[in-house]
Amino acid sequence: MTRVNVVLLCVLVACALSLVTSRHQARRLNVELEREQARARQFDVEYGQLSLEQSTWGMPARVAKIARESLKMQLPAASRVEIVETPSVK
Amino acid sequence: MRTPAAQKHVPPPAELPGVRALLVFGAVGLLFVTLLGRSLWLQWMENDFLQSQGAARFSRAIEVPAHRGRIVDRFGDALAISTPVKSLWVFRDKIDATPEQLRNLARVLETTPQQLSSRMKGEGEFAFIARQLAPETADRALALGIQGLNEQNEYRRYYPGGEVTAQVIGFTGDKDAGQEGIELAQQTWLGGTPGSRRVIINRRGDIVEDVASIHAPQAGRDLALSVDSRLQYLAFRELQAAVERNKAKAGGLVVIDAKSGEILALANWPTYNPNRRDKVAREKMRNRALTDTFEPGSTMKPFTIAAALEAGKIRPDSVIHTEGGELTIGKQTIHDAHRAGPLTVEQVIQKSSNVGAAKIALSLPSETLWRMFSEAGFGTAPKTGFPGEVAGRLRPPATWKPIEQATMSYGHGLSVNLVQLARAYTIFADDGELKPVALFKTDGAVAGRPIVSVKTARAVRHMLELATLPGGTAPQAQVAGYRVAGKTGTARKIEGREYTRKYVASFVGMAPVSDPRLIVAVMIDEPSGGDYYGGSVAGPVFSSVMGAALRMLGVPTDAPVDNVVLPRPEAIVQEET
16 A cells, blocks of 8 residues: 555656646747747848838839939830730730 | 764653643644634735736736738739837936937937937927837937937838829828828728737746737738839829929829729829828828819710710711801800811711710710710719729709700710729720729729620720821820820810819820720829810820830730821811810
8 A cells, every 4th residue: 555655656746747847848938939929020020121121222213213314224216116026925 | 072972872761841842832833823824814815915916026918019011012012011110208307318328319310419408308298309210220229228218119101102102002190090092991901900918927028928818919911902013103204294294283194904994003193202291281192083073075075976876876987067166055056176077976086076976965865875974984983992082973864954965975064083084994995894993903804894885895996096096186195016096185174163264184095906905094184384185285195104004014016116107286186175
């Protein structure tokens, strides 16, 4: 009887310890998860800022201005445009 | 002192005097009772207080931010986007900065220490030191360690398109809520609601456990418009140039995909920059193409002709006597800008004869004409989902007098908005089907509603093509490499009840005629540069926008590139209304 109790006591202690470790593990993982989620939010914000930047730099108005003013480009007159037929296009 | 000798002795059994034992036992017992009592007290009587104190130490309700959805064009390029910013604020009586710190802060914020201290010394308790800074700038300012300087997280909405897309997108006001345009109309779709959740934190402030979600956050959703940024810019640029060239008061330009009814570009002038709109007049914020109406003038004539063709009253080659360009109905007389002899129905459109259109209209019951106009979408709002779009005015036919029926045939006595007008032309572009117009991206071909027969639609389209060829009212609308079809409008404006000498010049057309892909409608309000005819004011705008748009979309040409034939200036047919 005593031996059974001792075994049970050992099992109990082992269970308790494993509960403690798994609880600790869970919290540690949770901290990590939160950190990653915060990073994801940060990336989300950064993505927003970058796509804003992309849109701002790539706005047709700006592209046209640079093409005209610093690259001295101009639209060709219709008479200087050669239209090439491509068989695949209807 | 223990000596080895002493350890060998077994000490005699100790026996405490009874009184001492009792005393010790009683004292220990009393301690136990006290402890028990205290614990019961804490458990029952002070439970709430302790629970709340405990929770305050490890439990936190944290806000989960939700930003507003983006508005993008049909290719996913951002037209409106929210990004986090920080504002710096102080309580004026709590701020404590050394002159040195103030100088550093001024350098970070790119201002002067004088300005900063004047901001800190004004009236009232609360003051913003700097608003809507980039987060990095605000962090650098806070890193100076100034006592009493606080931050506040906000979102700021940016509009990369600026004035080009201003009236379509609108803008948001306080608290990131839509105030104008699509931002207002789609508030529930775009707007995010921040949530909150309860968590357990450890001593370092890390979140160790998620307890419960108090409010689930609702992130704002992205919204894709049907607008094509490149075409939008093109339309805007050409419209702006035309308004300036003609010294006009305002203007509008719509580009519609003839197959799907999607609005690819919607430009307005005057405009404003939504990123800096402190002192912008409300006037400039209106999306005139949808919220303002005008009397369309001759751009209505094709619908009159279509109604008569459908009713079988005329054929494209029927001859109409234009009575030398004057027709008197009751006390009023209708004039043609150009006197002509008998005209065929095709020539009525080509040369834009008011008398011809009026005579055709008078041969129809008013019901028939009304039904045609109504089915083409006039008199009902185009249902784009844009706030404040108007229906225009189309009176019920029972109230029409003969003279009114005659003037309505060429677009006077009723009013439309530009989008309605452009959309109505899908009937001629799509073999008789009226397409629903959309500001939001749709996929694939859209089913339209058949209004007129294929035969009628093609006949009218042919007449519209004649109008852009030499002998018509709008040779300036021709595009190299593409066959175009369209109709000019030169309508006098009404002020009060009188027609004035102010004009609205317009042009609505489609291309390529062999299989129309795009419809472009241009409206120039009060051109005062000397010229006011639809053909010469709005025609060239149509030509440059249509030409560039078709090339940009890679639409195959359906005419040789040397197809543009401009008659001598004095030979161009000019028309009024």
